Amino acid sequence: MNYVTVNPCKVCQPLGAILAFRGIEGAMTVVHGSQGCSTYMRLHLTHHFAEPIDVASSALNEKDTVYGGAANLKLALKNVIARYKPALVGVTTTCLTETIGDDVNRIVNEFKAEEQVNDVIIIPVSTPSYTGAMIDGFNLAVEATLNVLTEEGEKENCLAIIPAANITPAEIREVKRIMDNFAPFIFFPDYADTLDAPFFEELPLIFPGGTKIEEIKRVGRCKAGIILGVCAGKNLARLLTEKFGVAARQLPLPVGLKATDVFFQTLAEITGRTIPARYQWERRLLLDAMIDAHVITYGKRVAIFGDDADLVLALARLVVELGMVVAICAVGPPNKEFVRQGAAAETILNPVDFDELAQAVRKTRLDLLMGNSKGKFMAKEKNIPLLRFGFPIHDRLGAGRQQIFSYRGAIQMVDLIANTILENEDLFVSIS
Amino acid sequence: MTLEVLKDRKDHIVKKRKDIRDFPACEKESLAGAVSQRACVYSGARVVLNPITDAIHLVHGPIGCASYTWDIRGSKSGGAQTYRHSFSTDLQEEDIIFGGAEKLYRALNELVARYRPPAVFVYATCIVGLIGDDLKAVCGRVTEETGCTIVPVQSEGFKGNKTEGHKAACDALFDYLIGTAIGDNNYPYVINLMGEYNVAGDFWAIEPYFKDMGVKVGATFTGNAKVNDLRSAHCAKLNLVQCTGTVTYLAQKMEHKYGIPWRKVSFFGLEGMEEALLTTAAFFRNSLMLDRAKETIRREKKMVFGPLIFYKKRLQGKTAAIYMGGAAKALALIKTFKLLGMETVLVGTQSGKKDDYAQLMAEASEGTMVIDDANPAELKEMLTALKAGVLVGGVKERYLSYKLGIPFVDFNHDRTSLFAGFDGLVNFARLVDTTINSPVWALVEGKNELRNG
Numbered sequence: 001m002n003y004v005t006v007n008p009c010k011v012c013q014p015l016g017a018i019l020a021f022r023g024i025e026g027a028m029t030v031v032h033g034s035q036g037c038s039t040y041m042r043l044h045l046t047h048h049f050a051e052p053i054d055v056a057s058s059a060l061n062e063k064d065t066v067y068g069g070a071a072n073l074k075l076a077l078k079n080v081i082a083r084y085k086p087a088l089v090g091v092t093t094t095c096l097t098e099t100i101g102d103d104v105n106r107i108v109n110e111f112k113a114e115e116q117v118n119d120v121i122i123i124p125v126s127t128p129s130y131t132g133a134m135i136d137g138f139n140l141a142v143e144a145t146l147n148v149l150t151e152e153g154e155k156e157n158c159l160a161i162i163p164a165a166n167i168t169p170a171e172i173r174e175v176k177r178i179m180d181n182f183a184p185f186i187f188f189p190d191y192a193d194t195l196d197a198p199f200f201e202e203l204p205l206i207f208p209g210g211t212k213i214e215e216i217k218r219v220g221r222c223k224a225g226i227i228l229g230v231c232a233g234k235n236l237a238r239l240l241t242e243k244f245g246v247a248a249r250q251l252p253l254p255v256g257l258k259a260t261d262v263f264f265q266t267l268a269e270i271t272g273r274t275i276p277a278r279y280q281w282e283r284r285l286l287l288d289a290m291i292d293a294h295v296i297t298y299g300k301r302v303a304i305f306g307d308d309a310d311l312v313l314a315l316a317r318l319v320v321e322l323g324m325v326v327a328i329c330a331v332g333p334p335n336k337e338f339v340r341q342g343a344a345a346e347t348i349l350n351p352v353d354f355d356e357l358a359q360a361v362r363k364t365r366l367d368l369l370m371g372n373s374k375g376k377f378m379a380k381e382k383n384i385p386l387l388r389f390g391f392p393i394h395d396r397l398g399a400g401r402q403q404i405f406s407y408r409g410a411i412q413m414v415d416l417i418a419n420t421i422l423e424n425e426d427l428f429v430s431i432s
Numbered sequence: 433m434t435l436e437v438l439k440d441r442k443d444h445i446v447k448k449r450k451d452i453r454d455f456p457a458c459e460k461e462s463l464a465g466a467v468s469q470r471a472c473v474y475s476g477a478r479v480v481l482n483p484i485t486d487a488i489h490l491v492h493g494p495i496g497c498a499s500y501t502w503d504i505r506g507s508k509s510g511g512a513q514t515y516r517h518s519f520s521t522d523l524q525e526e527d528i529i530f531g532g533a534e535k536l537y538r539a540l541n542e543l544v545a546r547y548r549p550p551a552v553f554v555y556a557t558c559i560v561g562l563i564g565d566d567l568k569a570v571c572g573r574v575t576e577e578t579g580c581t582i583v584p585v586q587s588e589g590f591k592g593n594k595t596e597g598h599k600a601a602c603d604a605l606f607d608y609l610i611g612t613a614i615g616d617n618n619y620p621y622v623i624n625l626m627g628e629y630n631v632a633g634d635f636w637a638i639e640p641y642f643k644d645m646g647v648k649v650g651a652t653f654t655g656n657a658k659v660n661d662l663r664s665a666h667c668a669k670l671n672l673v674q675c676t677g678t679v680t681y682l683a684q685k686m687e688h689k690y691g692i693p694w695r696k697v698s699f700f701g702l703e704g705m706e707e708a709l710l711t712t713a714a715f716f717r718n719s720l721m722l723d724r725a726k727e728t729i730r731r732e733k734k735m736v737f738g739p740l741i742f743y744k745k746r747l748q749g750k751t752a753a754i755y756m757g758g759a760a761k762a763l764a765l766i767k768t769f770k771l772l773g774m775e776t777v778l779v780g781t782q783s784g785k786k787d788d789y790a791q792l793m794a795e796a797s798e799g800t801m802v803i804d805d806a807n808p809a810e811l812k813e814m815l816t817a818l819k820a821g822v823l824v825g826g827v828k829e830r831y832l833s834y835k836l837g838i839p840f841v842d843f844n845h846d847r848t849s850l851f852a853g854f855d856g857l858v859n860f861a862r863l864v865d866t867t868i869n870s871p872v873w874a875l876v877e878g879k880n881e882l883r884n885g
Contacts, residue, residue, distance in 0.1 A: 001546065003539040005495065005522040012496030034558050034589035035462050036472020040500035043828055052832040054808050059464045065562070065590045072464045079438050079465030083809055095494045096558040096590060099528060129494040130559065131525045199876055203835050205809055355517075374502070377516075 006355030007374070009332030010307045011392075012129035015041045016137030017092040018055055021123075023189020024145065025210035026087030028056065030076050032069060032104060033094030035059040037129075048392045049169075049195045049400045054205070056080045060096060069102050074111045081120055084205050087213060088121040090141060098128035121213065123148050133333035134391070135232045135308055139164050142189060143235050149213060150220045152244055158218070159185040159270060160225040160246060164233020165253055165310035166391050169196035170403035175228075175254075178264075178279070178406060183271040186215045186222060196400040220244040224270045226251055231309035231337040253310050254405050255413075256318030257286060263406075282407040289411045293418035294323055300421055303328035303361055303378075304345075305352075305371035306390035309338035314404070315370050315389060318413060320344055327364050330357050330371075354378070367421060385420050435813055438466060444804040445814075448796045455789035458804040462593065467807040469755070469828050470782045474557055475501070476597020477587035479845060480678050481553050481604065482515055483507035483629050483654040484662070488549045490519040492536050492567065493557025497589075498522075506631045506846040507655050514549060523559060533565045540574040540582055550659035551581040553604065561588030581659070583608040594757070595677070595783050602682035605653070605662060610686065615650060615664025621716055622650040624668040624692075626683055627675025627760070628699065630655025631845055634852035638699050641709055641732075641853065645724045647716075653679055666690040670715050672697045672708060677758030677783060699852040700764040700860075702733065702740075702771060732854035740771070743861035746869055748773035750821035753814075753838075755780045755806060755829055759788030761843060765824055766795045772861060777818040780806045808832050822868050837876050839867035 014031055018041055021029045031038040038057035046053045058076040060069045073091070080089060091104055104124040112122065125144040127137040142162060159182070161175060172192040179185040193209025219225075225240045225248035227233045233250060240248035254263035260283075264275050302324055306312045309331045316326045329345035330352045331338050342348045347360055354374055361369070361378050369375050369382075372390040379386035393399035403409045437445065443457035462468035474497055482489060482505045491498040498520030509515065521539050523532050536554070543552060556567050571582040587600045616622060623642070628635055635655045642649055651657060651665035671683045671694035683694035695711050698704030706729050713722040752769045756762045759781045766776045779792055780803035792802060801814055808828075815823060815836055823833040826844030833840040841863045843851065851860045 001539075001542050003521065003535055003542050004490070005498070005520045007502060007518050008495050008499045008520060008522070010495055011499045012494060015496070030465065034472045035468055035470055035593065036475050036589045037496070038467075039469065039471040039828075040475070040496070043504075044500050046831055047827055050831055052808060052828075052835055054467050056465045056467045057462070059462045059466075059468065060590050061461050062591050065558075075463075076465030079440075079463065080467075083438060083465070083467075094558075095496075095523075095528070096562065099559055099562045128525070129496045130523050130528050133495075197835070199837070200835065203812060205812070 001355065005353045007353055009305065009330070009353055009357065009374070010133040011044065013127035013132045013134065013137030013140070014092040014094055014129065015044065016134035016139070017090065017125050017127045017141035018045065019134075019191065020138045020141035020145070020189045021088075021090035022053075022194050023191035023210050024088055024090075024216065025212045026206055027090060027210060028054070028080050028084045028086040028088075028206060029090045029092060030056045030058060030073070030080055031092050031094060032058045032073050032076075032102065033060060033096045037094045037096075044392055047394045050397060051195055051197055051400070054084070065096065065100055068100060069097055070107045070110070073102070073104070073107050074114070077108075077111050077122065078115060081117065086120060086206060088123065090145075091122060091124040092127045092137070092141070093125070094127070095129040098126065121148065133307055135164070135166060135333075139233050139235055143239055145189075145216060146219060146236075146239055149216045150244060151217050153221045155223045155245075156218075156221045157184060158222045159183050160219045160222040160240065160248075161185055161187045161228065162225065162233070162236055163228040164236055164250070165229035165231070166306075166308035167228065167253070167405070168402050169193070169400045171405040171409070174403055174405045174409060178267075181276045182267050182273055186219055187211065188216055188219060220246065222246050224248070226266065228253055229310040230341070231313065231335050252317070253314040255314035256321050256410055257283070257290070257407070258321065259314060259317055260406050260410065279407065286407040286410050286414070289414045290322060293414050296418040296421055298323035300324045300367040301327045301365055302368040302370055303330070303357075303366055305330040305357055305369075305375060307332040307372070308390055309335040311390050312371075313338060313341055316342065316345060318404075318410060319370075319417065322414065322417065327366055328357070328360050330360070367424070368417070385424050387416065387420060435810065435817075437810060438463065441466060441810070445810070446802050448793055448798055448800045448802060450798050455786065455793050456802055456804040458789055459595075459785055460805070462805055467809065468782075468805055469807065470594055470805060472589035472594065473591045473597040473600060474555055474587040474589045476594035477555060477585050477601040477604070478597070479505065480598055480601035481585065481654060484553075484657045484659060485509035485515045486512035486550055486658050488514060488519055488543055488547055488552040489555065490521070490539065490543065490552055491555045491557060492521045492532065492565070493523055493559050495520055495522045497555075497557045504846055505629070506848060507629045508631070508633045508636075510656055512658070514547065519543065528559060528563055531563055531565060532560065533570050536565065536567075536570050537574065540570070541578070544574065544578045544580045549580065551583055551609065553583045553585050555585045556588045558589040561590070581608060581612075593783060598678040599681050602679060602685065606682060606685050609659065609662045611663070611666045611690070613660060613663035615667030616648075617667055619648055620669065621647045621718075621721070622668045623647055623670045623672055623712065624651045624653060624665050625649055626653040626671050626673045626694070627679040628652050628655050629675070629845065632848050632850040634699065634850050634856065637850050637853035637856050638705070641728050642712070644728055645709065645713060645721045647712055647721070653682065666692070668692055670695065670712065672712065674699055674760060675758055676760045677785070677788070698760060698764045700761065701768040701857055702736075702854070703767055704764050705853055705857075736854045736858050739858045740861060743858075743865050744773050746865050747861070750774050750868060751777045751819065753778035753818065753820035753823045755811060755823065755825040756843065757782045757826070759784035759792060763788075763791055763795055765843070766792070768857065768860065772864070774821070776800055777820055778803065778814050780804065812836060822864055837873065839870070839873065841867055
């Protein structure tokens with residue numbers, strides 16, 4: 001359909017910004033807009049991560065909308081600071097406040113002067129919902145934070161790692177595990193512990209974890225930077241390189257054998273260190289797993305979809321390594337880089353909604369679907385399995401604990417994909 | 433209990449005291465920065481209308497409002513699945529600048545051509561109110577040109593809170609659907625069930641009771657509803673109103689225009705279900721009907737007696753907390769917990785009204801905390817201080833509850849267990865038992881800590 005989006009394969013920018021701010025230690029977010037925006041996004045996130053997620057709202061009403069939302073935003077900041085005692089508050093805009101033309105920077109500055117707030121950092125970011133999608137909001141919030149906090153300075157032996165794609169808390173932990181063996185590093189934004197939190201003895205209002213503000217300041221001192229993702233995040237690579245002199249390069253997500261090789265080789269190259277033997281070992285474990293599975297996966301046809309181009313491409317690369325055929329590769333929000341890189345697929349859909357995707361799925365033979373939980377309708381109609389990846393996953397547990405990065409993650413993936421195919425084909429035949 | 437609350441929130445929390453007529457401040461805008469659990473006007477309209485199964489629900493605005501509400505309502509359908517799709521005009525920057533009316537017009541034409549729906553609801557979002565798209569004019573034009581009923585829903589998000597959205601939905605139903613078709617005027621015992629959304633199939637559990645009494649349900653607002661049922665809803669003789677927060681306004685309007693009386697009922701809990709059937713029979717002044725109702729009640733109560741005793745034994749003496757969207761369910765829950773031998777220590781709602789709170793205060797026992805428009809920080813403090821044995825709420829409250837180590841039952845619009853009717857009560861009791869008596873809570877207690885040596 002030309003004028004209607006039917007079953008959207010994207011969410012709006014402020015949600016991405018909320019996610020990014022969640023990766024800063026001691027941070028809270030205020031969504032400057034009507035009360036519903038923050039509540040809906042909280043609901044969407046809490047359902048996915050199975051964690052309580054507090055996000056404040058400036059709760060604009062009709063009067064504020066006519067005369068401007070300054071008073072409400074100031075009140076929201078005051079109340080959030082009083083109640084949550086955050087070290088940092090991210091302020092995202094919405095379509096409402098962008099359209100009425102609120103100057104959030106000015107409002108924040110006035111607020112700081114009026115209330116004499118000196119010890120709380122406030123970072124506004126412009127994230128109207130009528131442009132871009134989740135990942136753009138995420139990257140804009142990261143960029144805004146770097147712009148406010150990061151200082152230039154003499155370069156140190158340190159690497160900055162910044163995701164510009166939809167990655168899970170468990171994947172952040174995996175990247176950090178790998179980096180621990182290479183060089184001092186700063187991972188930002190690090191929502192590993194704030195979005196996959198333990199059962200606490202006493203529940204804090206703001207969960208511990210996140211990149212420390214001191215670390216974000218020091219990003220400018222890193223001698224190099226890696227942006228995880230190539231389809232988005234150009235703004236971040238440019239900012240690091242041009243403003244802070246941090247040589248930044250964008251890498252595909254380390255998913256599957258070759259992309260993980262690229263990740264390790266880049267690390268080795270930047271740090272001048274050899275790749276630790278344990279990863280050579282893990283790589284061989286992956287090869288062994290792939291050989292075990294290759295007959296099962298060969299020629300199997302899969303449709304891969306989601307709102308994050310880098311994740312979709314990463315999954316596509318992995319299944320191609322397993323001899324599978326990417327029949328459909330689909331990404332919701334428009335993305336030129338995705339279209340350029342997605343060439344291995346029989347059909348590339350971008351931009352797309354689930355209506356158009358479902359029509360393509362109906363037309364072709366498929367063994368497997370891979371994508372977010374909104375694909376459940378297609379899976380049911382087609383009676384084929386859906387392996388849930390990406391965002392949102394609202395009908396299964398453990399979305400934040402999924403880990404597909406590195407050789408280790410790929411090993412789990414190989415088994416999962418092969419076993420799903422086996423389960424679907426015949427339950428009681430031994431592998432031969 | 434000393435609570436740490438924001439100054440402007442103090443009046444929203446009161447403690448039930450004997451002989452003191454007091455209730456929390458309510459019906460106010462949410463406090464900025466307080467992290468209210470409420471949503472917006474659009475969400476209020478959407479919850480009321482979304483269960484209409486064969487209609488197209490088109491969200492006129494940027495994509496978020498449609499994405500976040502795609503198939504999140506647990507309302508079941510016996511037929512059409514159209515309502516489980518998410519339709520949006522997905523407004524982009526240029527639409528904001530040049531106006532979205534033309535795009536809406538084309539979108540509606542596309543939808544009507546492809547789906548031939550009996551009606552399209554067009555929801556206004558914040559942005560539509562700002563850029564000045566004339567929703568009514570566009571909808572009117574497409575109705576005229578295509579013959580398909582296009583219903584504008586004036587649910588601009590910033591207009592107020594969820595309650596405003598309920599009103600916008602009621603207005604849409606009243607102005608554009610009700611009274612536009614002739615129903616069965618010959619049958620004397622036709623009723624409408626209002627504020628019954630067929631969540632998890634609730635409606636299917638209670639309809640047989642009415643059938644048994646010779647009462648026909650003409651239209652349900654709006655669980656499992658079809659557009660055409662709603663068109664002739666004005667032919668009913670009685671409106672039974674369950675979810676008072678959402679549809680009382682509509683029942684009042686129908687009474688005023690069509691002379692249909694309405695009664696407040698609950699289909700949840702023994703007492704509620706029993707009263708609903710007896711009220712209906714009494715209304716029609718039909719002794720046969722009354723006998724049938726009494727027979728149903730006797731039979732069903734006998735059926736659930738055993739299971740309820742079983743669960744009561746397992747739950748007696750535990751305490752409960754309730755945080756619901758509206759007050760009707762909260763009230764029914766207090767009664768039900770009493771039935772199960774449990775005491776309610778905390779009850780709150782997102783958008784209860786003064787009358788609602790007066791009733792809640794009356795039903796609550798002494799010492800119960802009553803809270804309006806709570807936020808996670810307040811819930812956390814109160815649940816901990818009151819040592820609640822279980823919380824009943826929605827998804828946003830679920831993981832807060834779990835993180836506090838407090839058992840939880842989902843009684844929101846996306847639950848998957850039916851709670852209405854006599855059997856529904858047993859389902860509810862079973863879920864309370866399932867969460868309260870899970871071995872996991874013993875494992876998280878302090879004495880089970882991992883020790884060195």
